[in-house]
Amino acid sequence: MSALFSPLQIRNVTLKNRIVVSPMCQYSSVDGFADDWHLVHLGSRAVGGAALVISEATAVSPEGRISPSDLGIWKDEHIEPLARIVRFIQQQDCVAGIQLAHAGRKASHTPPWQGGKEIPVSAGGWKTFAPSAIPFREEETAPEALDVAGIKKVIADFRAAASRAVQAGFTVIEIHAAHGYLINEFLSPLSNQRTDSYGGSFENRIRLLIEVIQNIKEVWPKENLLFVRLSVSEWAEGGWKTDDSVKLAQILKDSGVDLVDCSSGGNTAKVQIPLAPGYQVHFAEEVRKTGIKTGAVGLITTAAQAEQIIGNGQADLIFLARQMLRNPYFPLHAADQLNGEMHWPVQYERAKPVSGAKH
DSSP states (O other): OOSTTSOEEETTEEESSSEEEOOOOOOOOBTTBOOHHHHHHHHHHHHTTOSEEEEEEEESSGGGOSSTTOOBOSSGGGHHHHHHHHHHHHHTTOEEEEEEEOOGGGOSBOOGGGTOOBOOGGGTOOOOEESSSOOSSTTSOOOEEOOHHHHHHHHHHHHHHHHHHHHHTOSEEEEEEOTTSHHHHHHOTTTOOOOSTTSSSHHHHTHHHHHHHHHHHHHSOTTSEEEEEEESOOOSTTSOOHHHHHHHHHHHHHTTOOEEEEEOOOSOSSOOOOOOTTTTHHHHHHHHTTTOEEEEESSOOOHHHHHHHHHTTSOSEEEESHHHHHOTTHHHHHHHHHTOOOOOOGGGGGGSOOTTOOO
């Protein structure tokens, strides 16, 4: 039996295989609303056979958007367009997830195809916030350091967003604590130079994440799943490192987090990351040794590669991003290559390869 196509049960939720559509920003919203693009983008990948589809980084507040075109869940009017997508995903025997995010000092930028440049307030941008008044790039405007009241607002925003996610019908929440966005900024000693209870020691720097988790769990149904995406390593001297993530993972497990989605980087502008196939898999393997489930992500592009990662016990789930952009039906084809069990949508069955046939 294919390891990649074996089911995974996490508490009361069963994933039909180990393939997850990773959150991928589409920069295609107006005022935070999901629209037909999001329905087709996420829905087609559910049709393609993934076990779990997670929406892109969804802003918990307007100031938490990366760009003016980010998806949002900061007001009740956002719920029904998201619920429409959830209903379609679930109709495909697929689990629907949402990534909740606050961009911190990396907010107020143009989409990538417009250069990803800072948008000043004078040009329609907005004030950005961070643990300390340190910009991501030297040439950018310094963010405003959050005071305690501002931190409490961020926590309340995550809690309210989780409550709306319940109403929209999502089964999985992933807290975005990676890639240099707000929670990641608090974790790292390079971006967090506070001297109060949210800065300095490891215990203080993880405090925001732990309080966000505690508040989400107060409104998130016990039968639903809670993931955290981490940049396991910052790839920078003096920054957040793998040992920190392993230590944090043990705390997350005790806090009721079900899985750590193991990525890296994003909080330091000038850093060299050794890109290679599966270059982040070892992070998932190290974190998994704590006993918490992990997801592997990063230049995983073939069925055989994904099968090996799961089969070797390096991770519990495979999070695919660019490969799913190239081929929304990757799981269907991977199952054929690995002799895995996969039911095709009845509307597509006439295209299903005949067993043993060359194609």
